[in-house]
Amino acid sequence: MNRILRIFVTTFYLGQLFIQPLAWAQEGSEGGGLPVLSDVRVDGNSVILDLNQLMPYDVFSLSSPWRLVIEIPGTVYQTGFSRRKINTQLVKRIRGYQFKENPLIARVVLDLKGPVDYNASTSESQVVLQLKKNEMAQNRDAAKKANKKKSLRAARKRDLLDSLPKEVVSLDFEGADIRDVIRLMSETSNINMIFGPEVSGAISIHLKKVPFSEAFKTILNLKGLVATQLGGNILRITTPNNLQADKTKAITYTKIIPVNYLKADAMKKHLQAVMSTSGRKGTITVVKETNSLVITDSQEGLSQSERLISKLDEKPKQVLIESRIVEINLNNGFDIGIQWEYSGINEDLNSDGSLDEFSYIGGRGQEGRIAWEGVTGFPEETGPFGPGGPGTGINLPGPASAAITFGFMKKDDLFAATLASLVTTSKARVLSSPKVVTINGEKARIEAVQDIPFRTATVSASGAVAESFTNVSAGIILDVTPTINADERITLVIKPESSFPTQESTDAGPIIRTRSAQTTVIIKDGETLVIGGLIDDTDTTGENKVPILGDIPIIGMFFRNQTDRKIRNELLVFVTPRIIKD
Template sequence: VRVLRPLIDEAGYIEAIEDPNAIVITDTLANVDRIVAIATTFDGEAEMDAEVIRFTYAEAGTVATAISEVLGAAGTGARLSVDASSNVLLVRGTQRDISQIRSLARAMDTSPRVAQSETVSTSIYRLQFGEASIVADLVRNTLTGSTDLTNPVAASVGEDPANPDTKIFAVGPEAAPISPVSVQASIETNSVIVRGTQRQLSEVSQLIKALDVRRPQVMIEAAIVEVSGDIAERLGVQLGIGENSQTGGIAATSFGNGGGALQNILVALGQSNAAALSTGLSVGLASDNFGALIQALNTSTSANLLSTPSVTTMDNQSATIVVGQNVPFRTGRVTTDGGNVTEVIKREDVGITMVVKPRITAGGVVQLEIEQEVSSLTNQAVTGAADLVTNRRVINTTVLAENGGTVVLGGLITDDRLQSNQKVPLLGDVPVVGHLFKSRSDSRNKRTLFVFLRPTIMLTRADLEKAAETRYRRAQSAETAVQPRSILKQEKVRKLPLEIDGLY
């Protein structure tokens, strides 16, 4: 009242009443309104209120800063306080101010807009050449490594020290979380199923595209031959030295395009028409010098061509060829409680076994990992042997060969010596004179095993068709060869069609 009394007109009146804490004013209407407005400002503390505003999506500190900038320092008498730990905003002011601030805060508390690149979706990638399970494992292992993508089944990139169960993904901006990506394989449809954001799917798509490529294939032709006597020694010399080689003479076990090596080998095998053959063993499918070598080995009386296997396999994929018998061997005996004895049998392959793994290197050079075994049952009795006895010759090596070139593995020598005595009973045992009634013979058979290999890279369908056509023509040539006549009635054999397409 003491503050407001100077504002009262001379004819006016103002008085304070303690109970009920009110002011009585008598004056003109305009002056009364002016004094009431001023008095209300002095009575603001009694009308102040407080409210706690909680947020679901927005940060309390960000909202408080934005409201203060919008309303300005003189726009309201309300006071704002932020509790960051609980993400709440404390407001103290009049109900009008609190209502205004509450409306602004609610308008700002909305879910953040998700960028198109962070939208989670699912994509299915149908593979053309790769195997779904292998590609999925490669992608999954890549994502759990040094990339910014993470698979939920893999180990976490990091952990929060305060909460070990919380996964930390160090990707992009520090405040931008990333959802995990899931990679699964569908064996039935040979597909890879990926669920993640658009950015993750884009990276996974590029990775799958790089993995799902057509792998080149390698056709490996082999000739396994046994050469006996001095022919083996002469053939070994020809394998080591090619006098007419364009590269300077030394051909070792990988023949170049020089023609001397092949001609010298055929001469050593007793082929009189060796000079008419084309030069070089390192040729493509257009030439068939490897076929000429096979023919020479097959017709030579000094060589025993054991097998001519061939196999086609993918790059960096092992292939196995087994030509022989599965022979049972006794490995032990088991005695039952009733006294019955049962023999333990184990079957093993006896014959020709070749395991080869090609790997195409730079420049079209083929690296061959070879395991070659030639085994056979022996007819000779071995003292102390419990069962069958086998002869084994094994080559285990890694070599390099040019595309279409031939490499030779050899040097496995078998030296069989047989001594036999025959005599007339009683007379052959007579001293001195008994030598006239008995005979003694010593025989020695020395055989050397050589393995010829020729890898051919096939990158396209045309290469496969060309290889099939070449081998088909070779089979036709063997069929049309003159067969010895016989007086016996022979069954009519179906002939091969002129074209390979006629087989199907």
């Protein structure tokens, strides 16, 4: 009987819910009745509400999530839908319903994709809303969400024991309960500290003007206690034995943690080493496809792993390696070499580090009268450019030297001006100026090589000769591995290799002469390392003759002469590393 009564009451109220709007609508259609909202539609960025007669309306916006609400008092909602998916550029969906029955209020809610500006107007029996994206509010909202996520992420990853307050405190306790002391430390540091029944006893300690972090650790050491982090702002105080026992029976959780910059395999090794040291028995699985780690561990272990990952997984710095490969002709007076050193400078290092030298090769030349303005640590006057003076400020080894040498240039402007002068007089030419960007600690390779074709002949069993061409490569290969130090200096492991074809050849092809060296240097950001000694000697034979007469047998020798010439070129390689700032 009771069940039949409940069904009757429910059916009655449902009937009223659907019949009443129909009754209102019928009243409105009979003239002199109630206003009716019959449809809500979207046309581009316009939202149109169709009514049988206009009524005063109210429009307001809400955030979190973004919504636009239209309320029309004294109106019956009868559109035939309560929810309609739109998914336009600004609107996701429309919701409508009879907000109130007494007094009557019809409500339409636009679920938006972001903040909008709107302009409401009326046209005959319609209410029209023109929507426009609010870029400023949207940017503010995005920045607010990003900052909130960043704050939450930072709070989760913050290592409380490393970030304890450093403010100076004074403590004076005699026979105080250790629990009361821990509570006081918790209130002072604004860090939640929890402990179990194993933490008990009295403590006497007198500290005057010591950092809070040192005082906290001293108190734990005196009582044989340890602190472990459980969450973003929770420290658990317990005994080592109790902590170890809890680790063996702790409930484990699984979490997927993406790794942004390091390889997940490398990160796994670091985490496993920490797990082993702390006595945890968690497991780590690498997902190579997404460079992620699946970690199963206790809550404490997961928090520790997250903190370690946040410290290790930092965006690596990058280094721009600028290089210039210059070929200088050592003939016509340049056989004496271009000097490494600057005229009049002591060979020792300057106190400000303005000149660092590995090699001191060749003579100083004659001092001249050209001023060096604004170059720290250099003399006011030095010699002229050219064979008789310091030239470019770098020394090419004399003809007897064949070793690869290294040197530094603190300022690049003077070299650029001198190089331009040499190029103008056809004594030097810039072969290439390659640039390459590499990650800190990763090797970069710069190649300036050319393919040299040579002809080979193959004799078949039938005696037929088949000729073909094969290429061999020769030139400059430069391997540079930069490492950025904490003081923003750069450690360069640099290996230059030069290869030149000789005049000799074998059946397998021309003979390639190769020279290489390797060194490690430390230079400042933007300084230039100079590599010299890459000398190529080429012997050429030429013949000059009088036309016709020089070709006459026997007597033609009196009308021609043969010249042997030795061409000597040196390659200079200038390497300038620059740290790329974010």
